[in-house]
Amino acid sequence: MEDAIPPANHPYFKEQGCFLKFCDEVRQYTDKPITGVGGLTQPDFVEQQLASGRISCAAMSRQLLADPEWPNKVAAGQIKDIHRCVRCNKKCLGGLQQHQGTHCIYEKG
Numbered sequence: 358m359e360d361a362i363p364p365a366n367h368p369y370f371k372e373q374g375c376f377l378k379f380c381d382e383v384r385q386y387t388d389k390p391i392t393g394v395g396g397l398t399q400p401d402f403v404e405q406q407l408a409s410g411r412i413s414c415a416a417m418s419r420q421l422l423a424d425p426e427w428p429n430k431v432a433a434g435q436i437k438d439i440h441r442c443v444r445c446n447k448k449c450l451g452g453l454q455q456h457q458g459t460h461c462i463y464e465k466g
Contacts, residue, residue: 365444398441400431422461
């Protein structure tokens, strides 16, 4: 699973937007909307990818687990208040694999 949902220390997929190169490949064959995924946490980076047309939508599952208010905080200009996903996979992927649900290390509880 670590190649499909790579942690921050993955040898090949550690950079932000690590799977966007595959979107570039697909873009050559279609004009349909493409969703980007892979370590998307920084609002400026995500906006850049959307504005350039590289992607049509950003999937940010782990980031939204880390901070469900990400979109609202970005819209309100509260960028420094965002809890960014550190891509540790401890409670999201780990919880899933242990049948404990999908959570985040930032969750209070």
